[in-house]
Amino acid sequence: MRWSNFFIPTLREEPADAEVISHKLLLRAGFVRQLGAGIYSYLPLAQRSVLKICEIIRQEMSAIGGQEFFLPALHPAEIWQESGRWTVMGDNMFRLKDRKGSDYCLGMTHEEIFTDLARRELRSYKQLPQVWYQIQTKFRDEPRPKSGLLRVRQFTMKDAYTFDIDFAGLDKSFDDQRAAYCKVYSRCGLDFVIVDADTGAMGGSASNEFMVYTNAGEDLVASCAACGYAANTEKATSRIPAVDDGSEALVIEKFPTPGVRTIDDLVTFEGGAAANKQIKTLVYVAVAENAKGEAQTTPFLALLRGDHPLSDAKVLNAAAKLCNKEGFEVSAVRPAHPEEIHDLMNAHAGSLGAVSAALKNAKLFIIADEALRGRFNMTTGANDDDHHFRNVSIERDIKVTAWAELRTVAEGEGCPNCEANLRLGKALEVGHIFKLGLKYSKALNATVLNADGKPTPLVMGSYGIGVERILAAAIELHHDEAGIQFPITIAPFQIVVTPLNVKDAELKAAGESIYSELLKAGVDVLYDDRDERPGVKLNDADLVGFPFQIRIGAKKFKEGKAEFYDRVTRQSEDVPLSEIVALAAARIQQAMQSLNQAG
RNA sequence: CGGGGCGUAGCUUAGCCUGGUAGAGCGCUCGGUUUGGGACCGAGAGGUCGGAGGUUCAAAUCCUCUCGCCCCGACCA
Numbered sequence: 001m002r003w004s005n006f007f008i009p010t011l012r013e014e015p016a017d018a019e020v021i022s023h024k025l026l027l028r029a030g031f032v033r034q035l036g037a038g039i040y041s042y043l044p045l046a047q048r049s050v051l052k053i054c055e056i057i058r059q060e061m062s063a064i065g066g067q068e069f070f071l072p073a074l075h076p077a078e079i080w081q082e083s084g085r086w087t088v089m090g091d092n093m094f095r096l097k098d099r100k101g102s103d104y105c106l107g108m109t110h111e112e113i114f115t116d117l118a119r120r121e122l123r124s125y126k127q128l129p130q131v132w133y134q135i136q137t138k139f140r141d142e143p144r145p146k147s148g149l150l151r152v153r154q155f156t157m158k159d160a161y162t163f164d165i166d167f168a169g170l171d172k173s174f175d176d177q178r179a180a181y182c183k184v185y186s187r188c189g190l191d192f193v194i195v196d197a198d199t200g201a202m203g204g205s206a207s208n209e210f211m212v213y214t215n216a217g218e219d220l221v222a223s224c225a226a227c228g229y230a231a232n233t234e235k236a237t238s239r240i241p242a243v244d245d246g247s248e249a250l251v252i253e254k255f256p257t258p259g260v261r262t263i264d265d266l267v268t269f270e271g272g273a274a275a276n277k278q279i280k281t282l283v284y285v286a287v288a289e290n291a292k293g294e295a296q297t298t299p300f301l302a303l304l305r306g307d308h309p310l311s312d313a314k315v316l317n318a319a320a321k322l323c324n325k326e327g328f329e330v331s332a333v334r335p336a337h338p339e340e341i342h343d344l345m346n347a348h349a350g351s352l353g354a355v356s357a358a359l360k361n362a363k364l365f366i367i368a369d370e371a372l373r374g375r376f377n378m379t380t381g382a383n384d385d386d387h388h389f390r391n392v393s394i395e396r397d398i399k400v401t402a403w404a405e406l407r408t409v410a411e412g413e414g415c416p417n418c419e420a421n422l423r424l425g426k427a428l429e430v431g432h433i434f435k436l437g438l439k440y441s442k443a444l445n446a447t448v449l450n451a452d453g454k455p456t457p458l459v460m461g462s463y464g465i466g467v468e469r470i471l472a473a474a475i476e477l478h479h480d481e482a483g484i485q486f487p488i489t490i491a492p493f494q495i496v497v498t499p500l501n502v503k504d505a506e507l508k509a510a511g512e513s514i515y516s517e518l519l520k521a522g523v524d525v526l527y528d529d530r531d532e533r534p535g536v537k538l539n540d541a542d543l544v545g546f547p548f549q550i551r552i553g554a555k556k557f558k559e560g561k562a563e564f565y566d567r568v569t570r571q572s573e574d575v576p577l578s579e580i581v582a583l584a585a586a587r588i589q590q591a592m593q594s595l596n597q598a599g
Numbered sequence: 600c601g602g603g604g605c606g607u608a609g610c611u612u613a614g615c616c617u618g619g620u621a622g623a624g625c626g627c628u629c630g631g632u633u634u635g636g637g638a639c640c641g642a643g644a645g646g647u648c649g650g651a652g653g654u655u656c657a658a659a660u661c662c663u664c665u666c667g668c669c670c671c672g673a674c675c676a
Binding site: 011014015019036037109142143144146207218432536556 | 600605609610611612624626633634635636638667670675676
């Protein structure tokens with residue numbers, strides 16, 4: 001490919017609309033252009049990378065017996081109504097009508113369509129297992145598209161579905177997919193962690209998310225490099241050192257704390273207490289709804305160690321267990337309003353506490369964090385403005401309704417499964433695999449005859465990879481101030497050959513010859529034959545992120561040499577012209593192998 | 600859906616408060632010089648100021664409505 005005829009509209013200036021790095025670089029390096037919110041056109045460079053990612057996926061799917069399909073993106077409503085997800089998917093589903101007024105949608109996933117095919121065509125357990133997949137465009141009407149290719153309304157997904165006769169078969173299929181996913185991400189140059197995840201609207205018994213640590217991510221993940229533990233912070237737990245409370249529980253004592261409103265205030269207050277010796281008392285309200293949409297609220301207290309942050313997700317779970325009433329289900333929790341707090345507690349935020357003797361309402365639910373279990377000689381509010389208690393002994397002085405994990409884990413705390421420490425950070429979901437079980441086969445009545453001749457529902461799994469997210473995540477992970485540093489397996493080209501001045505006939509001829517020899521050697525090469533200044537060509541090449549460059553300049557050429565440049569180290573080495581093609585081919589092969597054999 | 604911001608040439612933007620000829624840099628075209636990290640000289644092309652309505656002698660500028668985009672939150676297989 002010759003650069004002069006290849007469409008690479010690089011931008012010198014940063015596009016105003018882009019925020020995250022991958023978005024900026026994809027625009028600047030000429031990979032994508034935006035058509036609308038969350039809708040992007042992939043230009044030739046992006047398409048080349050996407051196709052390479054797809055090819056890696058295909059290889060790994062084939063390796064575990066996957067068969068590629070191509071199913072419709074346009075679906076009649078009936079099949080979604082049959083599974084019940086026509087309503088479950090709500091506003092996230094793009095819907096439309098045909099000329100006759102019949103309802104259709106654009107597929108946001110393909111469980112229904114694959115299951116429909118399976119129920120029509122699969123007859124016998126002897127045909128199982130089946131591993132079916134496709135690489136398809138998905139449509140989701142995201143409430144808030146953002147961050148370039150990271151959260152969009154139209155995107156490419158590899159979605160696979162497995163059909164087994166029993167759950168043991170599903171376990172095997174799931175493990176195969178999981179292993180294949182590890183290979184796919186490793187080959188694409190992504191560091192990832194696997195977390196246990198909620199099955200959400202997909203249903204089913206187990207699921208894993210494949211996450212890449214990047215600040216552009218939307219989830220907070222805690223993980224342990226030593227043992228592989230990883231969890232969303234909505235679920236993650238950790239080991240923390242015990243706090244020494246002294247040898248014996250002292251007598252509880254009320255004392256004045258004028259002006260003290262916060263944990264920090266009390267730390268510095270004369271006669272106060274360290275944050276980890278305080279009990280933080282938060283007033284929350286659980287909101288429950290019944291099927292008619294009627295709402296009920298239940299106030300409760302959440303207790304935490306003074307220096308521990310509350311996890312919204314964890315407190316919601318804990319409250320849901322406690323506050324569900326006949327026909328009502330807790331759907332949300334919120335902090336109580338200041339008036340509500342005063343009505344409940346007789347004091348304002350800053351002087352609140354859960355000590356039974358000072359509680360206005362003795363029946364108030366109290367959920368305490370596990371980190372407080374067994375603690376004594378602690379300090380907390382007295383439910384009397386400007387007063388606190390010291391020497392509070394949790395089990396003696398507070399009537400805890402329920403103990404629960406309420407706190408959010410923090411960077412560097414101990415892994416719950418081993419002796420190492422947790423890493424905490426924002427992460428991006430690049431894949432999600434589910435053990436669906438019987439959910440869809442039952443809903444759609446997809447059965448085969450088992451060995452006893454009885455109809456048995458198919459046991460299913462479903463497995464998704466966000467293709468463009470791999471591209472964007474690779475850029476988030478691999479870039480510098482000059483541009484992208486592509487993992488060679490998914491780079492649009494493996495190498496660019498750059499004569500620094502094409503008006504110099506000798507340089508041009510050398511470039512042409514190296515280019516054609518690399519082509520002959522099977523290298524994926526771009527030839528920069530543009531009549532541009534050297535600075536433009538070199539900056540463009542760094543921006544686009546080709547892993548290697550061969551630079552042919554007048555000075556070195558006179559010595560019979562050209563330069564072999566490595567995008568990551570940004571170092572070049574002088575190589576005799578007669579050897580440079582062989583060297584480049586060897587380096588490229590080496591780089592490809594080291595990624596392809598990773599994981 | 601709540602909060603905030605922004606729509607002016609292909610890109611980045613000034614002008615808007617205080618109404619009066621729409622400007623710059625980059626990019627683009629032509630000619631010349633130049634060629635190792637986004638050159639220089641000269642000449643040029645390119646703008647319904649997101650859209651509609653209103654106020655006014657006069658609207659990019661003020662008012663109303665509307666569409667679109669970005670960010671934060673809610674939401675999110």
